[in-house]
Amino acid sequence: MSALYRYGFKLEDRVSGPRGFPHNLAEQDTGSTEQLYLVQLNYSTLPLYMERRFPIPLNVFVSYRDRFAGSGPTALGTPSQVLKARYIGVGLQVLF
Numbered sequence: 001m002s003a004l005y006r007y008g009f010k011l012e013d014r015v016s017g018p019r020g021f022p023h024n025l026a027e028q029d030t031g032s033t034e035q036l037y038l039v040q041l042n043y044s045t046l047p048l049y050m051e052r053r054f055p056i057p058l059n060v061f062v063s064y065r066d067r068f069a070g071s072g073p074t075a076l077g078t079p080s081q082v083l084k085a086r087y088i089g090v091g092l093q094v095l096f
Contacts, residue, residue, distance in 0.1 A: 019025040034070035038063060046095065056094060063089040 013030040040063035048054035065087045 002040045002042070005035075006037075007033070007035050009033045030070045032070065034067055036065060036067040038065045040064075040089075058095060059091075059093040061089070061091045061093075063087075063091075065089070 001053055012034045026055045042059060042061045044057075044059045046057045048060070051067075058092040065085075067085045
């Protein structure tokens with residue numbers, strides 16, 4: 001079993017260009033933060049395979065990820081407006 005907590009942030013964008021144009025409008029409200037946790041359960045048959053008690057070396061996992069807090073950019077057209085997101089992951093890895 002493993003667990004992860006992550007706090008991430010993005011600073012506001014800095015845009016520059018020719019003088020005379022209002023570039024600061026593209027910089028406004030582009031900073032963001034996020035907080036998420038991930039819990040994962042793993043099972044591996046590799047030790048059993050090494051002892052020749054299981055025919056295939058593989059790993060199986062189930063994970064749950066939840067982004068539970070944050071402040072997204074409020075600039076129009078930003079794809080990360082949806083902050084609260086939950087995922088369930090299932091995986092199978094065959095080693096060869």
